[in-house]
Amino acid sequence: MRSKIVAGNWKMNMNLVETEALLAQLSAKMPDTKAEVMVAPTYVNLTAAKQALKASAIQVIAQNMHFAESGAYTGEISADMLLGIGVDTVIIGHSERRAYFGETDEILAKKVKAALAKNMRVMFCFGEELADRKSDNHFAIVESQLKNALFNLEASAWSKIILAYEPVWAIGTGETASAEQAQEMHAFIRTSITKAVNADVANNVSILYGGSVKPGNAVEIFSKPDVDGGLIGGAALVADDFIAIVKAI
Numbered sequence: 001m002r003s004k005i006v007a008g009n010w011k012m013n014m015n016l017v018e019t020e021a022l023l024a025q026l027s028a029k030m031p032d033t034k035a036e037v038m039v040a041p042t043y044v045n046l047t048a049a050k051q052a053l054k055a056s057a058i059q060v061i062a063q064n065m066h067f068a069e070s071g072a073y074t075g076e077i078s079a080d081m082l083l084g085i086g087v088d089t090v091i092i093g094h095s096e097r098r099a100y101f102g103e104t105d106e107i108l109a110k111k112v113k114a115a116l117a118k119n120m121r122v123m124f125c126f127g128e129e130l131a132d133r134k135s136d137n138h139f140a141i142v143e144s145q146l147k148n149a150l151f152n153l154e155a156s157a158w159s160k161i162i163l164a165y166e167p168v169w170a171i172g173t174g175e176t177a178s179a180e181q182a183q184e185m186h187a188f189i190r191t192s193i194t195k196a197v198n199a200d201v202a203n204n205v206s207i208l209y210g211g212s213v214k215p216g217n218a219v220e221i222f223s224k225p226d227v228d229g230g231l232i233g234g235a236a237l238v239a240d241d242f243i244a245i246v247k248a249i
């Protein structure tokens with residue numbers, strides 16, 4: 001059975017003091033929820049975040065990792081390093097990694113494989129750019145992103161996969177996909193997975209929507225049957241907004 005998930009991707013925001021302050025507010029105010037609630041602070045504050053949340057159900061996840069086990073990759077972080085501090089879930093394929101750090105589908109497939117080999121959970125991000133949607137190419141782009149990184153996995157590996165559909169044109173722009181656009185794409189994703197893997201996997205994978213989710217639009221977006229939660233950027237940096245979004249699930 002798929003779970004409901006609200007995850008906050010803090011991106012390159014929040015120093016240590018700010019991290020501890022935001023987590024103190026979140027853990028004090030977090031409502032009881034059946035949803036999984038996750039936060040992804042920057043690498044250097046993961047340990048502090050784990051410590052701050054040790055009495056909380058809020059999970060700490062990483063924003064990225066390298067595909068190699070170890071070695072001469074200056075500035076990079078391995079799966080073992082994350083596991084060593086108790087972080088077992090990692091975001092892979094965020095559009096900012098693709099756009100600004102040259103992460104191709106091929107690299108992302110390696111990262112997914114490396115994380116799964118260590119039994120980590122992967123929150124795999126993907127989504128079309130505005131030009132793709134305008135040229136009516138968005139379904140083909142999304143399907144190819146999934147195919148290149150995930151459709152070669154064994155069906156059993158999918159229990160460790162969370163999907164986050166994030167149309168690039170809606171990230172940090174204030175422009176949100178309508179609830180209908182999100183539902184249409186999420187339903188398409190389940191159909192693609194049904195064809196490529198099987199219906200059981202398609203029905204059980206959690207598919208989150210990301211892109212300018214705010215307290216004011218979360219209820220409507222989360223009400224759609226194929227939307228299992230959200231990956232939240234800007235609004236995850238404001239405790240009351242993130243909590244309101246968790247309440248919307």
Ligand SMILES: O=C[C@H](O)COP(=O)(O)O
Pocket residue numbers: 009094166170171172173174210211212213231232233234235
């Ligand atoms: O990872 C989160 C997404 O990029 C969404 O960011 P946003 O909510 O600021 O649009």
